[in-house]
Amino acid sequence: MERITAKYYIETPLDLEKSAAVLAGEQSSGTFIAVPGETEELKQRFAARVEKITVLDTADEPAIPGVLVSGGKYQRAMIEVSWSIENFGYNLPVMVSTLQGNLYELTQFTGLKLMDIELPPSFATAFRGPVFGIEGCRKLTGVYDRPLIGTIIKPSIGMSPEQTAELVGTLAAAGIDFIKDDELLGSSANSAFDKRVDAVMEVINRQADRSGKKVMYAFNISDDIDQMQHNYEKIVNTGGTSAMISLNSVGLSGVKKIADMGALAIHGHRNGWGMLNRHPLLGIEFPAYQQLWRLAGVDQIHVNGIQNKFWESDDSVVRSIEACYRPMFGGYSVLPVVSSGQWGGQAPETYRRIQSVDLLYMAGGGIMAHPDGPAGGVIAMQQAWQAAVDGLSIAEAAVKYPEFGHSVTVFGKK
Incomplete structure (x- = not known):
């Protein structure tokens, strides 16, 4: 099944892998606690996946309000997260809600910016694109x-x-x-x-x-x-x-x-x-x-x-x-x-x-x-x-x- 990949520039004072996993969960099948019906089969098919984490530099102060860590460092990284196209099909508003929705509200992040998107080939048949x-x-x-x-x-x-x-x-x-x-x-x-x-x-x-x-x-x-x-x-x-x-x-x-x-x-x-x-x-x-x-x-x-x-x-x-x-x-x-x-x-x-x-x-x-x-x-x-x-x-x-x-x-x- 085709997948869409989004690349984010993030900042967090917490563990990078855990923070990225929270983002992937929040924007797909997960919530803050396990719930009935969230089976391993469901998660395997519909959960977002953290594909890559590239560690960058650190900052002494947060870029925007979020988790405050006394005397801690704010780690910056590029992360790539992918979703199955089954999650939203060719529905642009729902796709944007997924790639740019509540993830900006997550307290784990003191910085988060969508940098780029990789779209699968089938989008070429679903969207005509510019006529001229x-x-x-x-x-x-x-x-x-x-x-x-x-x-x-x-x-x-x-x-x-x-x-x-x-x-x-x-x-x-x-x-x-x-x-x-x-x-x-x-x-x-x-x-x-x-x-x-x-x-x-x-x-x-x-x-x-x-x-x-x-x-x-x-x-x-x-x-x-x-x-x-x-x-x-x-x-x-x-x-x-x-x-x-x-x-x-x-x-x-x-x-x-x-x-x-x-x-x-x-x-x-x-x-x-x-x-x-x-x-x-x-x-x-x-x-x-x-x-x-x-x-x-x-x-x-x-x-x-x-x-x-x-x-x-x-x-x-x-x-x-x-x-x-x-x-x-x-x-x-x-x-x-x-x-x-x-x-x-x-x-x-x-x-x-x-x-x-x-x-x-x-x-x-x-x-x-x-x-x-x-x-x-x-x-x-x-x-x-x-x-x-x-x-x-x-x-x-x-x-x-x-x-x-x-x-x-x-x-x-x-």
Whole structure:
């Protein structure tokens, strides 16, 4: 019988083997005391197994509250625990409840983080996964051999549908590949969803008729299920190609329900990620996180960015991008979305670290606040990535490309 294996980073002042066994028992057939019916045959078939313990370092103080040991040491380790697929089948919510449920409450641990998941091959037949992925998004936008360049409508709240559409027209004429609603904008008093879709898609369709290039606009459809389905169908009926969903707000089942409709590329925004990941010994690490959303069918997923405006380190961002590139069932391609305080100046370091142009490279202020206007911002971003692939430094690129040089005068001082 196939098994699913989860890798955890743990901290405990108690015996490692006993603590790991408690986790395995709590998250499968066991409880705090033997109960009638818990036979050896049952445990053999359904109990989780501790497969591996790799001892790491020790700490003098606990990472988070748990068992306190006066004068003791807090041992850290990587552990691998496996479950029979019989325990939950292909039920994503129950699987997540198993891999990430009450184990965080166990007093034996003063630190616990889900680092990665190994899923059996049968999941490839149970879940369709992303319909579009990297190649599909490239085909929809007509962009090959370079990153997709995208931006976010700013200000995030307050613009009317007509004002939004006017800005979209400027960006589309400048050659932008991708635009999205801010995650804070759903259907607001100043910008009703249906009216915004009508206004924006009229501009995008008109520009596509002239140029042959259709801008991908990810409208934020995040809402309850019925309303999301209405919003989705509205985008399809007006000729749109993408919908954005706030993953942590909507949840796995809601995202999968929408992604299974299969007509639009799903842009997965991970807002709220910090509460799941920011503590080094609590929550979930991105390699595990992104697998769940690939199963649900997300085509694009946020990974933060190099030299970003938030807390995440460059090394963490690179690991996240690499996780998206990691093969999954021979397909399930997902496009990493680089964002957060980006402008063209981070392109050389981003390319140096990942050696790939399979990205959606997003800049809000880095495009919208360009001294030559949004059109200059789009051109500068394209120039920055050409320079990065060609091995030029920021200084060399600033001399070669006027628009990029102008962006350096503003953003290079930040």
